[in-house]
Amino acid sequence: MEQRVAFVTGASRGIGRAIAMRLARDGRHVVLVSRSEGPLGDVRSAIVEAGGSASVKAVDVGDGAALARVIDETASELGRVDILVNNAGITRDGLVLRMSDEQWDEVIRVNLTSAFVAIRAAARHMMRGKFGRIVNISSTSGVVGNAGQANYAAAKSGLIGLTKSIARELGSKGITANVIAPGFVETDMTDKLPEAARQAFLDSLPVKRGGKPEDIAAAVAYVTADDAGYLTGQTICVDGGMTMC
Numbered sequence: 001m002e003q004r005v006a007f008v009t010g011a012s013r014g015i016g017r018a019i020a021m022r023l024a025r026d027g028r029h030v031v032l033v034s035r036s037e038g039p040l041g042d043v044r045s046a047i048v049e050a051g052g053s054a055s056v057k058a059v060d061v062g063d064g065a066a067l068a069r070v071i072d073e074t075a076s077e078l079g080r081v082d083i084l085v086n087n088a089g090i091t092r093d094g095l096v097l098r099m100s101d102e103q104w105d106e107v108i109r110v111n112l113t114s115a116f117v118a119i120r121a122a123a124r125h126m127m128r129g130k131f132g133r134i135v136n137i138s139s140t141s142g143v144v145g146n147a148g149q150a151n152y153a154a155a156k157s158g159l160i161g162l163t164k165s166i167a168r169e170l171g172s173k174g175i176t177a178n179v180i181a182p183g184f185v186e187t188d189m190t191d192k193l194p195e196a197a198r199q200a201f202l203d204s205l206p207v208k209r210g211g212k213p214e215d216i217a218a219a220v221a222y223v224t225a226d227d228a229g230y231l232t233g234q235t236i237c238v239d240g241g242m243t244m245c
């Protein structure tokens, strides 16, 4: 069988980087996507040094036309797109009474609309290969809500409805779609939390520690495996037991 191609957004750092490294270790060719060419190049070098293969596509996922173009380009260069991981995400937190239209729109565009656009573009190529694995990286905020994150929680919750719908639409074509919802993972996104609040929160978790990007990558590897074809439409909370969703 030819090498499977995995398109991973937000691969320049944090969770996306760990997903890319893991999928490459599992033998996939990984297309690394974010806005920053330099950091993506560093991830590619790390993958190649470890014996894997990867390529770089710098694009703003908030620009739907550019994102769809890059997916089509990948399919024509590599002949296939088998796995899509919609991981790129941002927060623009604020209480709802003070949240601006811009804060709302930007978070919905980057976290949710980009996933819809990428799925629409990638599914055409997956259908041709009669195989596909789509993973949307949501958040426990999208499952249980979070004060100060109405925009982010709406986007992440939207990913769950989007995933269930496409799982129903595309299941007969050999394409699965699942959500991974991380809890608290130690990355740039979460490093602003004051130490005392952070520790108190971690102590409240059954596993008594923060998540590592590799914890999320392991779940992505599981749902994108060739033999995971009977698992679809699911939301898996990888959160140290925080929600038990």
Ligand code: NAP
Binding pocket: 009, 010, 011, 012, 013, 014, 015, 016, 033, 034, 035, 036, 039, 059, 060, 061, 062, 087, 088, 089, 090, 110, 137, 138, 139, 140, 181, 182, 183, 184, 185, 186, 187, 188, 189, 190
């Ligand atoms: P991070 O360290 O801030 O990394 C975010 C990634 O998204 C970067 O690679 C960034 O790349 C990319 N990105 C952001 N805006 C983009 C855009 N407009 N176009 C293309 N790429 C863009 O975040 P993280 O913690 O790894 O989070 C990854 C995902 O997990 C996100 O969807 C996040 O919501 C979700 N999540 C994280 C946690 C957590 O505790 N960390 C919890 C739940 C869910 P560039 O800046 O290079 O473009």
